[in-house]
Structure formats: structure tokens, C-alpha cells
Amino acid sequence: MNILLKSAKIIDETQKDLHLKTRDILIKNGNIAKIAPNLSAEPETETVELDNLHVSLGWFDSSVSFGEPGFEERETIANGLSTAAKSGFTDIVLNPNAHPVPDSSSDIVFLKNAARGQVTNLYPLGSLTIKSEGVDLAELFDMKNSGAVGFYDYKSPLQNSNLLKIALQYSQNFDGLICSFPLDAKIAGKGIVNEGEVSTRLGLKGIPALSEELQLVRDLFILEYAGGKLHVPTISTATSVKLIAEAKKKGLNVTCSVAIHNLFYTDETLEDFDSSYKVMPPLRGANDVKALIQGVKEGTIDFVTSDHTPLNIEEKRVEFDNAAYGSLGLESAFGVLNQIFDTETAVDLLIKGRERFGIATPTIAEGAPACLALFNPDVEYTFGADDILSTSKNSMFLGSKLKGRAYGSISNGQLRR
Secondary structure, eight states, X not given: OEEXXXXXXXXXXXXXXXXXXXXXXXXXXXXXXXXXXXXXXXXXXXXXXXXXXXXXXXXXXXXXXXXXXXXXXXXXXXXHHHHHHHTXXXXXXXXXXXXXXXOSHHHHHHHHHHTTTOSSEEEEOBOSBGGGOSSXXXXXXXXXXXXXXXXXXXXXXOOOHHHHHHHHHHXXXXXOEEEOOOOOHHHHTTOOEEOSHHHHHHTOOEEOHHHHHHHHHHHHHHXXXXXXXXXXXXXXXXXXHHHHXXXXXXXXXXXXXXXXXXXXXXXXXXXXXXXXXXXXXXXXXXXXXXXXXXXXHHTSSOEEEOOBOOOOHHHHXXXXXXXXXXXXXXXXXXXXXXXXXXXXXXXXXXXXXXXGGTOOOOOOSTTSBOOEEEEEEEEXXXXXXXXXXXXXXXXXXXTOEEEEEEEEXXXXXXXXX
């Protein structure tokens, strides 16, 4: 498939001669054949002309959930990847929270095969422990050889400290990445939202910031002792930012991410008991949000994630206490980030993170494979039901004013918009 992008403003700080320049981009057989001010369409070439078209490297998301296998009614892999592609994402890391959880090499192979032929590339995480039960390590080496880019018991805190130590030590033999969710379950107790003034006023059981920070301190001490590579998904408190910064100063091999919604909303949004805002980690206070945004700007927080989590309507339209945690995020990711930061920063954040998972970062250059996100950063709109492409509809951003919209993406020789 040959594609000609007309009058595309390129956002790519690594290419000084192209950055912020408006160019035509000709793509032939999946590769960028020509970048020039004015190109003519060749035979059998699809010409793409879009209002205020901007182009960057294809976007990356390190924490995406679908449903297949086991929860196809939430989201299939095919429609999930189509949603990602239309939202500007060319590479996503899939969380191991299907049923059964992927804890063997054959499970990883199934996921890779199910994603073949799609515009967006799927990189699966394997479960850290068998069935994500936190008792025995899963087949880490075999899963790595089958294509797993890391190991994670999705949002299930590892209570056995020695197991984390062994995982970090063992994974060094094959350069494996260990992910550990920062939550002390005993401290969190039966809490469901951030512990603070809002939870007290609403009569909802709170999850103290301490529950995240205590677990994070433990994990960082174990990392310092054992060595290895640790990734901490979705931190949410100001103190966690400081702890990560201190660990990096020590030279520890640690990265962390933050969910985009934890940069956008505070726990004040819970006033109406809307379960759309029930997420894990919970939405925190204004001071935490401010510190998280500063941590992103300074680079202490390595990358952002949509933390995309499709859920059935039955799991959300219940009493707040009984509702499941999670929100959609792929469709709204750029519009939210572009509201918080300037466009160049928002794009840079959506590109970061591939190297941590052993994924090559693409480039915008003649002769290189075309891996591009297409978007309009200036359009302002209210995010509505028509903007949701996922099978499930549980987005906390419904009704929010956003700035910037993805047109789609080009990858693997295909255009999806």
C-alpha cells in the first residue's frame, strides 16, 4: 500500500532539519520513500489530506488491558488494537490480566499470534507468578524467549519479599524486566479511594498514600540488594516521586510510569459517587497531582500510560463500593496530555518508554519503516460517547473538555483512521 501524506507538520525533536517543518511524506511498501515540500501522487497511491495534519513517531503505551482470552465481551485483541491504531498508538504493552493469565510460553505465543497482521504491534507481559497468585515464579525464561517483554502480576502487589528478590536475581540471567505494583495490601485494607478530606466527607474507605510508599520503599531496598531491572507501574503520590528520584541518584536500575488520569483529575471528582472515576491507584489530592506533573517534566517519572482498562457495564453501574477499578484511556490519551502540557511535550511523552521493554524506537527518515501517528493538536472538543472506539464504554473522560485529537496511525505498511 502506497500513501502520500500532504502538508503534514512533523513533530520530531531528534530530526532538527524536519522538526516543526511542513512536508509531504510519500510511503511506498511500508517505508518512507520521500520527504519533501511538494510531492505529486503516484499511481495506486492513497493521498491523505487532513485539516491541520501533524505527524510524529507512532505512539507507545506501556499499560494496556483488553479482555481476550476469557473476557472477550470487554474487548477482543483485534478491536483493541484497532482502537489503539485509530488513537495514534503503533506499539502497546499488553497487561497479563486475561483469563487464564499468561504464565507460560504457550500463552505468550497465543497473544502474539492473535495480534498478527494488525497496524498496532502488541508486546505481551507475562505473569510474574503462576496464575498471578504470588506464590511461585512463573516460566520467566521461557516466556521471554517466546516474546514477553517483562513480568508482572497485574495490580496484584507481591507480598512475598523474598520472591521479588529471587525474581530480580534470576531475571538478570536473561535481561528480564520485573514489574512490581506499589501497594501494601495490609495498609490499604478495604479502602477504595484516596484517604483524605474527600473520602472522609463522602464516607468512603480510604487508601492511604502510605500504602503505596511503604511498598515502594521495600521494593527499592530489595532492588538495591539484589540488582536487576525494576519497573514500577503507575505511581500516584508526591512522596513516591521523591523516592524514585532518590533511587535513581543512587544508580538503581528503576523506572516508573504514571497513569494519565492521575495527572488530570483529583479525588474531588468523586463528589457524585460516579464509579467511572474509580481506578487503582486511586485519584489523589491536588498536591499529589502537582508533584506528579513536575515529576514528568523533570524526567523522574519515565513515561506516561493510558492505563486503558475496558470493563463491562455491569461492573461499573453498581454501588461505588462494589464497582470494578479501571477506565478506558487510549482514545482520550492525546487530548488529555495536550491539555496539560504543550503539544511537543505531549508528543514526546507518548513516544517514550519503548527501550525499557526492549522495543526499538522508530525514526522519521527516508528509507525507514513508516511508523507514524497522525493528529490535529489544536481542535478543542468535549469528549463524548461517539469518541469511544472500544467495545466497553467505561471512560472517565466523558464530558471532559479536551484539546487535540488523533486521526490514526501508519505502521506495518497499513493506514488506520
